[in-house]
Amino acid sequence: MARPAILFITYISPLQKWGSAQRSRLLIEALARHGTVEVLALSFGASEADHGKVSEDRLGQTRVIDLQVHSRGLARAPRFDIVSHELTREVRKLVDLDRYDLILSRYVRPAMKLALPAHVPVIVDFDDALYEPPWAALTGPKQWVGALLRLFNDRVIARARLHTAPHRHRHYFFCRHVERKAFPSLQGSVLPNLPPRPSRQGLPDYRQPATPALMFIGLLDYMPNEDAVDWFLGHVWGRVRAAVPAARFLLAGTASDDRRARWSQVEGVDVLGFVDDLAATYARASASVVPMRSGAGTNVKALEPLLYGRPVVATPLVLSGYQGVVELGDVIPTADDAETFAAHCIAVLKDPAHAEDLARRGHARIDAQLDFPMFASIVDHAVDQALAPRNAGRSTPVADRAA
Incomplete structure (x- = not known):
């Protein structure tokens, strides 16, 4: 047959x-x-x-x-x-x-x-x-x-x-x-949903970059992503910069010219646009942030960084997408309010050992279960x-x- x-x-x-x-x-x-x-x-x-x-x-x-x-x-x-x-x-x-x-x-x-x-x-x-x-x-x-x-x-x-x-x-x-x-x-x-896996073999490089940096990656013209970035810049980023003045915020993903111009005006923000080399881009970041407040689905953008050896800070909405599939609450710090979200970001930027521990445990969890x-x-x-x-x-x- x-x-x-x-x-x-x-x-x-x-x-x-x-x-x-x-x-x-x-x-x-x-x-x-x-x-x-x-x-x-x-x-x-x-x-x-x-x-x-x-x-x-x-x-x-x-x-x-x-x-x-x-x-x-x-x-x-x-x-x-x-x-x-x-x-x-x-x-x-x-x-x-x-x-x-x-x-x-x-x-x-x-x-x-x-x-x-x-x-x-x-x-x-x-x-x-x-x-x-x-x-x-x-x-x-x-x-x-x-x-x-x-x-x-x-x-x-x-x-x-x-x-x-x-x-x-x-x-x-x-x-x-x-x-x-x-x-x-x-x-x-x-x-x-499964996060896309890197092409490399073996474990990721967990070493932190020379310049402390947070990153958001996604389709930036998608309204829930735009809302997440705007909320982070308007309510969280100033607190992070006050505690870590050298910190940068990297925005990776396709965005319209007006969005790129608006975000580029914020101090410490680098709008990268679409990136072909994810490994090199993640290597520039200390951690990835996923401050989603709306949308749907399972936000694989919260899991992909772990496969590249980077810890994640997210909102509870993001983790709810994987409830009953994989337990992530102990490897991805979460918060709905700006003050606590900023505190989690500051912690991973100031304490490389803490950031590496979250990344290692998160990678092992995702690699084994998804x-x-x-x-x-x-x-x-x-x-x-x-x-x-x-x-x-x-x-x-x-x-x-x-x-």
């Missing part, structure tokens, strides 16, 4: 350098153990002139098809999880949806936007299931309208549709236990269940799984 044909549908290409593409690549790698995977990326936001344009690329051995989509009308707009039969017809011109043995929808949106064939089992990676806007950072009617429309879609349109066929019969991956508990009627499992075999085993279970009818005639449901 031929290996199962699996279609991976997303609206963020796995070829991107963003953190969300990291999870997509892990999912594709896990799925490839079961069958032949193809990727369809729906690139919403295209101009009307570019609508319908198709390009192809490769992710290793996996074919990646990119379809440019112009957002016209409510159904085709990416903001609302409403089925678009027009978009479905355009997708069917590219791929024969009926020929696949399994479809995985990265995020809930593709599974709701497309009229997928009823006979093909669907797994949905329900990322950002409980998004919370950064209310304190919203400025102007446009941002408020955008935030309220997203909540209306997430909490009214999407939740109502999840209780209807065929959505309620699908298997859902949730990033966090709290998200799984919020949707008890859905079949599902918790599939934690790895690809754990991730793949959760995917395996869901895929085996989805393919069970197809595999009914064989001695084992994973007989053709790649080694």
Whole structure:
């Protein structure tokens, strides 16, 4: 029997350098153990002139098809999880949806936007299931309208549709236990986010840089990240600089020109932009800060520094994403208030031995408990269940799984 044909549908290409593409690549790698995977990326936001344009690329051995989509009308707009039969017809011109043995929808949106064939089992990676806007950072009617429309879609349109066929019969991956508990009627499992691992072999270099420095890394145009940086600079950074005058604050990640200009005016701040060499960038930092106050998901930016030998200071919201998956409270100091958050930052800057101890214990914890075999085993279970009818005639449901 031929290996199962699996279609991976997303609206963020796995070829991107963003953190969300990291999870997509892990999912594709896990799925490839079961069958032949193809990727369809729906690139919403295209101009009307570019609508319908198709390009192809490769992710290793996996074919990646990119379809440019112009957002016209409510159904085709990416903001609302409403089925678009027009978009479905355009997708069917590219791929024969009926020929696949399994479809995985990265995020809930593709599974709701497309009229997928009823006979093909669907797994949905329900990322950002409980998004919370950064209310304190919203400025102007446009941002408020955008935030309220997203909540209306997430909490009214999407939740109502999840209780209807065929959505309620699908298997859902949730990033966090709290998200799984919020949707008890859905079949599902918790599939934690994994931080991207460095390419180096062996333990990280725990030595501190010559100049004390804190760092935030992430997509800085993402509003919850912008809010986190603004809160840190407005309420925490001054306290840190008063105690450690030589300290620097490094901002790594893509940011608009106006954000770069605004943050660069703050004393002691270096806006690095997008960085290709993460190891060299982390080597410049004494510790990483993750002062998130809103958003969703599991904030892998809080775990990645540990794999590079750097301690982390975060808000409790960040650690809540890994509750029930890995215990981090004893290796990542947390605080919601500016005074305590600053005190944690000052402690790791002034005491290199304390910083190294946190980094070593955190690295050991993450390295042992959050790895690809754990991730793949959760995917395996869901895929085996989805393919069970197809595999009914064989001695084992994973007989053709790649080694």
